[in-house]
Amino acid sequence: MDMATQPYAGPSYGAKVSERDARRTDEKDLVKDATAGRLTEERRERVRQASTAEIPWWYNPWGHLASTTGVAIVTLVVSIWQLHATHAPMKWTDFLVIPAVFLLANFFEWRVHKHVLHRRRWPMQVIYDKHTPMHHMIYIEDDMALRSTKEFRLVLMPAAGVLGVVIAATPIALGIGWLWSGMAGWLFLVSASVYMVSYELLHLAYHAPKDSFIGRRAIIAKLRAHHAKHHNPRYMQNWNFNVTIPLFDWMTGTIVPKDGNPKGKKTPFGIGR
Numbered sequence: 027m028d029m030a031t032q033p034y035a036g037p038s039y040g041a042k043v044s045e046r047d048a049r050r051t052d053e054k055d056l057v058k059d060a061t062a063g064r065l066t067e068e069r070r071e072r073v074r075q076a077s078t079a080e081i082p083w084w085y086n087p088w089g090h091l092a093s094t095t096g097v098a099i100v101t102l103v104v105s106i107w108q109l110h111a112t113h114a115p116m117k118w119t120d121f122l123v124i125p126a127v128f129l130l131a132n133f134f135e136w137r138v139h140k141h142v143l144h145r146r147r148w149p150m151q152v153i154y155d156k157h158t159p160m161h162h163m164i165y166i167e168d169d170m171a172l173r174s175t176k177e178f179r180l181v182l183m184p185a186a187g188v189l190g191v192v193i194a195a196t197p198i199a200l201g202i203g204w205l206w207s208g209m210a211g212w213l214f215l216v217s218a219s220v221y222m223v224s225y226e227l228l229h230l231a232y233h234a235p236k237d238s239f240i241g242r243r244a245i246i247a248k249l250r251a252h253h254a255k256h257h258n259p260r261y262m263q264n265w266n267f268n269v270t271i272p273l274f275d276w277m278t279g280t281i282v283p284k285d286g287n288p289k290g291k292k293t294p295f296g297i298g299r
Contacts, residue, residue, distance in 0.1 A: 034052060034056070034069065034072045034073060034076055035048065035049050035052055035076070036049060036076040036077070036079075036080060037049065037053070037073070037076065037077050037080065037155070037156075037159065037160045038050045038053055038155045038159070039152060039155040039156040039160055040080055041080075050155070053155070053159035054159075056069070056073070056159055056163060057158055057159050057162075057163075060162070060163060060259035060262075061259055061260060061262070061263055063259065063260055065163065065166070065259050069163075070163055070164060070166070070169075073160065073163040073164055074164045074173075077160055077164065077180060078176060078177065078180075081176060081179050085176070085179055087175040087176060087177075087178035087179065088175070088178075090178050090179060090182050090185070091178060091182060091226075091230070093185035094182050094183055094184070094185050094187075094188050094226050095188075095223050095226055095227065096185075097185055097188040097189050097192060097222075098188055098192070098219045098220075098222040098223045098226070099219070099223060101192050101215055101218075101219045102215075102216060102219035102220060102223070104215075105212045105213075105215040105216040105219065106216060108212045109209065109212045109213070109216070112208060112209065112212070114207070114208055114209060116209045117207065117209075119210075120206070120207055120209045120210040120213055121213065122210075123202065123206070123210045123213045123214050123217065124213060124217045127213075127214055127217035127218055127221065128217065128221065129273075131217075131218060131221040131222075132268065132270065132271060132273045132274050133274050135225065135267075135268060135269060135270060135274075136267045136268050136274035136275065136278070136280075137274075139267040139268070139269065140267045140280070142154065143157040143158065144157070144158050144262065144263050144267075146158075153187070158262070158263075160180065161180055161181065162257060162259065162262050163259075164177075164180060165180075165181075165233060165257055166257050166258065166259060167254045167255060167257045167258040168254075170232060170233055170250070170253075170254050170257060171233060171234065171235040171236065171241075172233050172234065172235070177233075178230070181229065181230055181233050182226065182229075182230065183226060188222060188226070191218075191222060192218075192219075192222075195214070195215065195218045196215075198214065199211045199212070199214045199215045199218075202214050221270070224270055225269055225270055228246075228249060228269060228270055229253075229269050231243075231246050231250070232246070232249065232250040232253045232254070232269075234246075236250075249270075249271075252266055252268070252272050252275075252281075253266065253269055255282050258282075261282050264280065265280050265281065265282040266280065266281060266282055267280055
């Protein structure tokens with residue numbers, strides 16, 4: 027069958043249980059064809075139309091953005107309030123937690139993107155289903171822009187995902203507070219919250235039209251170019267996984283070379299991809 031006319035029943039993400047398995051089988055073929063360079067414009071358009079058609083009528087894009095960033099912002103506000111309310115002295119060593127959080131968060135972002143969003147593994151299959159066979163089939167390197175705010179649902183994380191990150195970070199903050207200092211523990215949550223908000227807003231900005239106010243910012247254009255390369259179907263499974271700052275992409279050698287040929291790529295620390 028011609029790849030351009032191959033049927034597409036719709037995304038498995040959010041589908042009825044009775045339809046989910048059949049749709050996931052279709053998605054396997056879709057991703058396989060995409061990585062082989064056989065993703066046609068006609069096929070992409072069918073994925074987009076089917077995905078947007080199944081967005082619930084009650085969906086509010088700005089409410090979605092407010093909920094995802096809101097979870098992190100609430101955590102940020104509570105943490106800052108606690109820093110202000112706690113009368114314990116803050117030592118200069120407490121501030122070392124800030125770069126430590128950046129490194130940890132950047133690695134976590136790289137690791138989850140590579141091994142969860144692009145590898146279908148239990149128990150987080152639904153995250154993969156929303157990302158690789160849907161998000162990546164709709165937005166490719168040369169066509170990254172949202173067509174409407176309704177498509178926020180195809181770009182933003184679920185609010186539950188952000189809440190899960192906060193819940194996972196809380197025991198670490200408690201451990202730092204016990205082993206290091208209470209102020210360092212709260213600084214950990216402040217830094218982690220800022221990173222989460224930055225991730226969500228930056229990713230949304232990369233998918234804004236290039237000629238929009240946000241899209242025209244030089245720093246956004248620079249970072250978008252790195253992320254857009256990841257949206258090349260040939261590279262999406264192995265390259266350019268960082269969304270914020272490509273630190274761990276650089277450290278692990280997962281940045282696509284300028285010549286587009288990944289063979290023989292060396293890494294700064296010999297880690298390899």
